[in-house]
Amino acid sequence: MSKLKQIGDWLEERLQIGGAIREAASHPVPRKSARWWYVFGSAALTIFGLQVVTGILLALAYDPSASEAGNSLQYLNHGVTLGWFLRAVHGWGSNFMVAVVLIHMCPVFLFGAYKFPRQLTWVLGVFLLLMTLGMAFTGQVLRFDQDAYWGLGIGAPITGRVPLIGAQAVHMLLGGPIIAGATLSRLFTLHVFLIPGLLIGFVSLHLLLVLKLGINEWPMPGRVVRRSTYEKEYNELLQKDGVPFVPGAIWKDMVFSDGIIVAIMACAAYFGPFGPSGYPDPTIVQTIPKPDFFFLWLDAMLALLPPEMETASLLIGPVVVIGFLILLPFLSGEGEKNWRRRPIAVVTLLLVVVSLATFTKLATYSPWSPIMDAWSGDPLPVAFLNRRTPLQRQGALVFQGKQCRNCHAMGGSGGRRGPALDSVATTLTTDHLVRQVIQGGGNMPAYGKNLNPAEVTALVSFLETLHPPNRPPARDASQAAIQQQEKPPPAANR
Amino acid sequence: MSEPPEIAKDTSSGAELSRRALFTKIGLLLNGLAVAVLAMPILGYLVSPILRSDRGQYKRWITLGGLDEFPEGQTRLATFQNPISIGSDGDTSHIPCWVRRIHGEQFQVFAINCAHLGCPVRWFPQSGLFMCPCHGGVYYQDGSRASGPPPRGLFEYQYKVEDGKLMIEAGQLPTLSTTASLAARSRGCQS
Numbered sequence: 080m081s082k083l084k085q086i087g088d089w090l091e092e093r094l095q096i097g098g099a100i101r102e103a104a105s106h107p108v109p110r111k112s113a114r115w116w117y118v119f120g121s122a123a124l125t126i127f128g129l130q131v132v133t134g135i136l137l138a139l140a141y142d143p144s145a146s147e148a149g150n151s152l153q154y155l156n157h158g159v160t161l162g163w164f165l166r167a168v169h170g171w172g173s174n175f176m177v178a179v180v181l182i183h184m185c186p187v188f189l190f191g192a193y194k195f196p197r198q199l200t201w202v203l204g205v206f207l208l209l210m211t212l213g214m215a216f217t218g219q220v221l222r223f224d225q226d227a228y229w230g231l232g233i234g235a236p237i238t239g240r241v242p243l244i245g246a247q248a249v250h251m252l253l254g255g256p257i258i259a260g261a262t263l264s265r266l267f268t269l270h271v272f273l274i275p276g277l278l279i280g281f282v283s284l285h286l287l288l289v290l291k292l293g294i295n296e297w298p299m300p301g302r303v304v305r306r307s308t309y310e311k312e313y314n315e316l317l318q319k320d321g322v323p324f325v326p327g328a329i330w331k332d333m334v335f336s337d338g339i340i341v342a343i344m345a346c347a348a349y350f351g352p353f354g355p356s357g358y359p360d361p362t363i364v365q366t367i368p369k370p371d372f373f374f375l376w377l378d379a380m381l382a383l384l385p386p387e388m389e390t391a392s393l394l395i396g397p398v399v400v401i402g403f404l405i406l407l408p409f410l411s412g413e414g415e416k417n418w419r420r421r422p423i424a425v426v427t428l429l430l431v432v433v434s435l436a437t438f439t440k441l442a443t444y445s446p447w448s449p450i451m452d453a454w455s456g457d458p459l460p461v462a463f464l465n466r467r468t469p470l471q472r473q474g475a476l477v478f479q480g481k482q483c484r485n486c487h488a489m490g491g492s493g494g495r496r497g498p499a500l501d502s503v504a505t506t507l508t509t510d511h512l513v514r515q516v517i518q519g520g521g522n523m524p525a526y527g528k529n530l531n532p533a534e535v536t537a538l539v540s541f542l543e544t545l546h547p548p549n550r551p552p553a554r555d556a557s558q559a560a561i562q563q564q565e566k567p568p569p570a571a572n573r
Numbered sequence: 574m575s576e577p578p579e580i581a582k583d584t585s586s587g588a589e590l591s592r593r594a595l596f597t598k599i600g601l602l603l604n605g606l607a608v609a610v611l612a613m614p615i616l617g618y619l620v621s622p623i624l625r626s627d628r629g630q631y632k633r634w635i636t637l638g639g640l641d642e643f644p645e646g647q648t649r650l651a652t653f654q655n656p657i658s659i660g661s662d663g664d665t666s667h668i669p670c671w672v673r674r675i676h677g678e679q680f681q682v683f684a685i686n687c688a689h690l691g692c693p694v695r696w697f698p699q700s701g702l703f704m705c706p707c708h709g710g711v712y713y714q715d716g717s718r719a720s721g722p723p724p725r726g727l728f729e730y731q732y733k734v735e736d737g738k739l740m741i742e743a744g745q746l747p748t749l750s751t752t753a754s755l756a757a758r759s760r761g762c763q764s
Contacts, residue, residue, distance in 0.1 A: 146663025245750030256745030360664035382708035524719030
């Protein structure tokens with residue numbers, strides 16, 4: 080024991096950091112801030128540490144070359160002892176990190192922690208969020224499987240929409256004319272050197288500011304932040320009702336961080352590593368690219384934005400959002416911190432959370448995409464074919480054979496790009512159906528060139544049968560009247 | 574620990590330049606020059622993808638195969654080795670494209686990438702449509718936009734027929750801005 084103390088003293092005599100560490104550890108925090116709400120930042124830091132460690136370990140076996148990356152992942156999964164588990168921990172750690180960083184932002188925003196004097200802490204936090212997302216995206220690319228390839232395939236056209244310098248930006252992103260070895264090399268550099276280096280620097284500054292400026296006090300309605308008096312009030316609060324961070328508050332951070340690590344390991348052990356999903360060979364066109372979970376909302380927005388708004392939204396949207404996040408503490412650096420007195424803040428947060436959740440949910444089953452094999456994989460339910468004439472059944476064959484099913488569901492299966500057609504005859508008359516099939520419109524391609532008249536007749540006669548037994552098919556009243564007129568009166572006929 | 578000895582301060586007034594301050598400034602200037610000189614090659618190295626593109630190194634004529642591989646009136650998937658490629662590219666150097674032989678030596682060669690966000694479009698001969706699995710873009714057999722979010726029709730490669738072989742000018746990923754090697758085409762936009 081005394082030997083240990085001797086070594087410690089010897090080191091301290093030279094380093095002289097013991098005091099600083101003790102001071103940092105025992106810095107006072109308001110007693111009411113030692114709450115479970117305040118544990119997310121330290122959890123994010125813990126996961127970051129975990130990612131650094133597992134990342135370095137994975138780099139022992141990973142080969143960042145386009146031709147070998149996939150093989151090295153297979154080797155990690157199957158050849159290296161517990162390689163699969165480390166891959167899984169790193170992958171799940173990434174998901175948890177994004178989640179925890181996003182969750183961390185919510186109380187910080189709701190408790191007004193970004194207000195004076197902690198504006199810079201918030202701004203650094205915004206950069207940390209962007210870097211975390213950057214790590215998530217580049218990490219997904221390092222898998223260099225099919226999804227990674229087409230993920231880049233999506234990233235490049237988005238970049239290509241930048242006016243004037245679009246082409247140059249695409250070539251810079253890809254490191255050449257096309258997604259290839261050079262692309263992986265530069266994203267590897269980003270993921271392993273550049274962004275982590277920046278992250279370490281920014282995290283350090285972020286932490287330093289938390290120590291220097293103190294943790295945000297628990298917001299009380301009516302306790303208003305003023306530049307002139309805030310620091311005095313905060314110091315009085317610390318004196319009156321402060322506890323040292325160690326041991327007053329740290330145990331909650333530790334318990335939560337431990338819980339997160341356990342959760343990551345549990346997910347990793349149960350669900351296993353992500354991918355690789357297939358060779359990054361673009362000639363395999365039978366693929367349905369899907370981004371990782373935290374970019375699903377973006378996928379949904381890209382599908383749902385009206386085409387004429389898309390480029391503008393893609394280029395201006397991020398600028399507006401990031402700009403708003405950075406400017407927020409300067410626009411509202413003072414005033415109320417409590418969420419009960421900040422209805423707009425609460426509504427904004429709810430709106431963002433609900434929108435992101437909705438878009439993410441939608442993107443998990445992407446109703447905007449045709450289901451590429453519905454025409455050959457989902458047979459028409461028998462109910463639609465019972466007691467039909469040969470012509471109508473021929474129409475059903477046309478319906479199936481011409482891939483209508485890829486976009487139109489019948490009996491609950493098939494694509495959802497277009498409306499389900501189970502009861503289309505109740506809303507469209509025969510003429511409507513013919514017109515719609517031949518000319519398309521309303522986001523449907525025109526089939527006029529690809530169906531001969533006989534096929535159209537058969538198809539429409541099948542579609543006309545699609546109505547519930549108790550509801551008659553739609554009927555064109557004026558057309559019926561004309562037909563009535565054109566019919567020679569029965570008397571003259573005789 | 575004893576207090577560190579007081580370092581001799583520069584006591585000269587602001588107006589006159591002391592010898593020490595002058596040397597500091599000269600030192601800074603030299604450092605700045607060195608950084609600027611070093612920055613030039615670094616910058617050149619970094620923007621190499623742009624410079625190579627400007628020199629037209631991103632497109633080359635390559636052959637897709639004999640004409641008899643593409644029956645008239647049909648659209649078929651053809652694959653080629655990307656001409657702009659290095660050894661470590663692996664699978665990514667195999668590039669697919671859709672070849673439509675209208676008749677005789679009249680072709681259309683479409684890029685695999687959807688004009689919306691680059692996903693691989695699939696050809697359905699039964700309905701004569703290209704469909705994209707990502708965001709629902711659909712194109713007619715001539716590559717023009719049929720429905721969905723794409724802002725234009727499919728990208729097309731320039732082609733020529735030489736010695737009974739179909740050749741295209743290929744090399745770079747087609748996007749809305751990098752279509753240099755692709756035939757200018759905006760049929761989808763106008764419709």
